[in-house]
Amino acid sequence: MCRQISYQSSHEVNLKSWFRNLLSNITTMAIMGKRYYGDHINVGDLKQVSVFHDMMDQVFKLMHQPKFGDFLPVLRWFDYGSLHKKLSGLMKRVDKFLEEVIEERRRIGSCDSGILVDKLLALQQDEPEVYTDQIIKGFILTILISGIETPYLTLEWSMSLLLNNPKAMETIKNEINNNVGFNSLVQESDLDKLSYLQNVINESLRLYPTLPLLLSREASEDITIGGYLVPRGTMLMVNAWAIHRDPVLWDQPDMFIPERFYGRVDYKYKMLTFSVGRRGCPGNNLGYRILGLALGTIIQLFEWKKIGMEEVDMTAFYGLSMAKLKPLVALCKPRANITHIL
Numbered sequence: 001m002c003r004q005i006s007y008q009s010s011h012e013v014n015l016k017s018w019f020r021n022l023l024s025n026i027t028t029m030a031i032m033g034k035r036y037y038g039d040h041i042n043v044g045d046l047k048q049v050s051v052f053h054d055m056m057d058q059v060f061k062l063m064h065q066p067k068f069g070d071f072l073p074v075l076r077w078f079d080y081g082s083l084h085k086k087l088s089g090l091m092k093r094v095d096k097f098l099e100e101v102i103e104e105r106r107r108i109g110s111c112d113s114g115i116l117v118d119k120l121l122a123l124q125q126d127e128p129e130v131y132t133d134q135i136i137k138g139f140i141l142t143i144l145i146s147g148i149e150t151p152y153l154t155l156e157w158s159m160s161l162l163l164n165n166p167k168a169m170e171t172i173k174n175e176i177n178n179n180v181g182f183n184s185l186v187q188e189s190d191l192d193k194l195s196y197l198q199n200v201i202n203e204s205l206r207l208y209p210t211l212p213l214l215l216s217r218e219a220s221e222d223i224t225i226g227g228y229l230v231p232r233g234t235m236l237m238v239n240a241w242a243i244h245r246d247p248v249l250w251d252q253p254d255m256f257i258p259e260r261f262y263g264r265v266d267y268k269y270k271m272l273t274f275s276v277g278r279r280g281c282p283g284n285n286l287g288y289r290i291l292g293l294a295l296g297t298i299i300q301l302f303e304w305k306k307i308g309m310e311e312v313d314m315t316a317f318y319g320l321s322m323a324k325l326k327p328l329v330a331l332c333k334p335r336a337n338i339t340h341i342l
């Protein structure tokens with residue numbers, strides 16, 4: 001993807017779709033060993049690719065449709081917004097797609113490929129009653145949904161913050177120049193040396209947690225929290241967004257100040273972007289690496305500017321996840337002394 005834009009001079013890039021396609025490719029490479037966006041698509045896969053694009057568009061669209069029945073259960077009787085009908089139609093298509101993926105990996109996969117579906121199929125040989133096709137399909141779908149959206153939305157928020165704060169962008173660029181140089185791309189092993197980049201990522205995750213209310217819970221028994229009785233069966237939501245902007249916990253909570261994270265470890269207890277506990281995000285470490293490598297690479301290779309004089313609009317659209325209302329488009333120019341390494 002970087003190679004594609006490195007051939008052009010200064011031009012506009014829709015970073016929202018760029019980040020979404022990147023995260024889709026990373027995730028599907030890990031799960032099924034193939035990409036569904038960009039140049040490296042086999043002609044034989046074109047039909048499957050178009051099904052995948054259409055299916056994922058629908059999955060994310062329906063995920064964000066308000067589910068009023070969750071708050072007022074009586075509405076479920078009327079299938080308000082025909083959500084149930086749409087979801088069951090979509091799930092039939094998703095199921096068919098995932099069955100084809102599993103069959104394909106059964107034909108061509110191998111257990112030492114490092115591909116997730118191959119690993120699961122190998123486990124199925126040993127414990128068929130545990131690793132049924134149904135379980136494997138559920139597993140793939142969970143990773144597809146969780147592994148794509150939250151990181152790509154975070155990348156979009158981070159780049160928007162950096163475009164509005166060019167000094168921070170410059171600091172990252174200098175940090176990469178000094179620690180990585182001009183002869184290789186940022187590698188996973190470089191990330192520990194790029195502390196300012198990590199601070200920017202943390203500050204973006206604090207200001208714009210992509211699941212602002214995490215995933216809702218239900219009290220499994222009567223419990224008292226902070227002096228309030230929460231009866232069994234109550235739906236509970238944690239407002240991570242409000243905790244991240246609480247002036248008791250953070251100085252100038254609404255300001256973008258990446259330096260606040262220098263030498264601090266206590267923020268780990270105040271930030272809930274990945275949630276905590278048994279149902280906390282299992283992709284936490286991978287997420288940090290993806291964010292570091294993606295941001296580091298595009299800042300290393302290109303000069304980025306916002307379009308026009310106005311600040312990038314940071315208005316959010318609140319669904320289950322928090323996306324930017326207006327997709328981020330920015331001006332991109334390849335850096336002359338570096339694109340030779342692509």
Ligand code: HEM
Nearest residue numbers: 146147150151154211214215273274275279280281283287
């Ligand atoms: C910026 C990146 C990411 C953010 C901000 C993020 C955030 C979250 C949050 C808030 C939850 C809900 C946890 C809860 O309510 O307790 C979650 C769940 C989950 N995430 Fe992530 N995530 C990210 C990246 C990833 C990646 C890269 C993967 C895997 C490839 C992943 C896989 C999952 C899975 C499987 C769950 C469901 C866990 C469960 O229900 O037990 N996430 N994530």
